[in-house]
Amino acid sequence: MRTVYVNGEYLPENEAKVSIFDRGFLMADGVYEVTSVLDGKLIDFDGHAARLERSLGELEMASPVTRDELLAIHRELVSRNGIDQGLIYLQITRGAPADRDFAFPDPDETPSSIVLFTQNKPDLAGNPVARKGIRIISIEDVRWGRRDIKTVQLLYPSMGKMMARKAGVDDAWMVQDGYVTEGTSNNAYIVKDGKIITRERSNDILHGITRAAVLRFAAEAQMQVEERNFTVAEAQAADEAFITSASTFVMPVVEIDGTQVGDGTPGPVAARLREIYLEESRKVAL
CATH class of the missing domain: 3.30.470.10 (Aminotransferase class 4, branched-chain amino acid transferase, N-terminal domain)
Structure with a gap:
């Protein structure tokens, strides 16, 4: 117990x-x-x-x-x-x-x-899902305007996860004014021509701790990072997509609203970022 x-x-x-x-x-x-x-x-x-x-x-x-x-x-x-x-x-x-x-x-x-x-969670670091990626849907973002505060108001994210389950997929990305804000419990990213693209910090998204670490490691690894809005259509046409959170670290996304991302398998950028994050975070763990 x-x-x-x-x-x-x-x-x-x-x-x-x-x-x-x-x-x-x-x-x-x-x-x-x-x-x-x-x-x-x-x-x-x-x-x-x-x-x-x-x-x-x-x-x-x-x-x-x-x-x-x-x-x-x-x-x-x-x-x-x-x-x-x-x-x-x-x-x-x-x-x-x-x-x-x-x-x-x-x-x-x-x-x-x-x-x-x-x-x-005995398989937290070695989660087999990371080797095949997750499938997601997009849903309207109707949460309150201060998503940067990590409150316990999680009803709509819970509803979003249930929408995903009913659709037979793993999770959902929320969309506001035509642009992806974030996942139901994670930050959202795409990769195009080697460049990592993710929404900039504001009141519209949670300022992810894993996000900050991953972007820092990406910069140290000489990867290009661009913080800007992106649409679902742009994500579907990307080479890769992925999410980050404290419980998933870096998790590839291989399908969005039924459209395959890239070749439908986890891409090299997400795989490398996951590897770097786990390696570097373990070095400085308390």
Whole structure:
């Protein structure tokens, strides 16, 4: 049975509880991060911690722990649950006031809530799907306008994944004003004539931690990167397409809306980026 962390306590998962008045439950008034674990160590922890602090700041929400305390909790959960490869989910909400109210509670009277748990994923790095790629559909992006804040408002991305499942494919890319924003839980890329193309950072997309690392490694490897909008049609005509996220690293996309991308198999750029990301991230894991 997993050990989880809830508001200062390490507990068996079946004993973990939060209040029915918690604003994460009632209002989706919370933020989250997911950090990968490889070889028992944390991947890109500092990046996730920095983005968490930014998300909290944008929502004027207090953190119940320091960054050092957060690192210690992550490491303790990895140790207690014997995680070699897997994920750690972290969620902070505005807490549980005495009753439901749209107005924010006084932070001096209602402390933020914090929950962490692990997910064991033995094949995280060696995911066989990466060798064949994924198939996706495009869907309209109808989310709120602050996608750069990593909130727990994940209903539409969940609906998007279900649309993909009903269509018999693996995932979906969201489209706004004719251009791809991002995947349901990942950043989106295409490759044309050796150039990596991805949407620039703005409030329209999540500022992916894996994205930042992959683009940095790509630049160091002398790969060309262009940050700009692209359409579904452009993606379908690309040589390659792929996604990045903390749980998939670099994952090739081989079909979009029924149209084969390239020759329908993972391309060399995505394969090389995945290899570089895993190799370099393991070197600096905490």
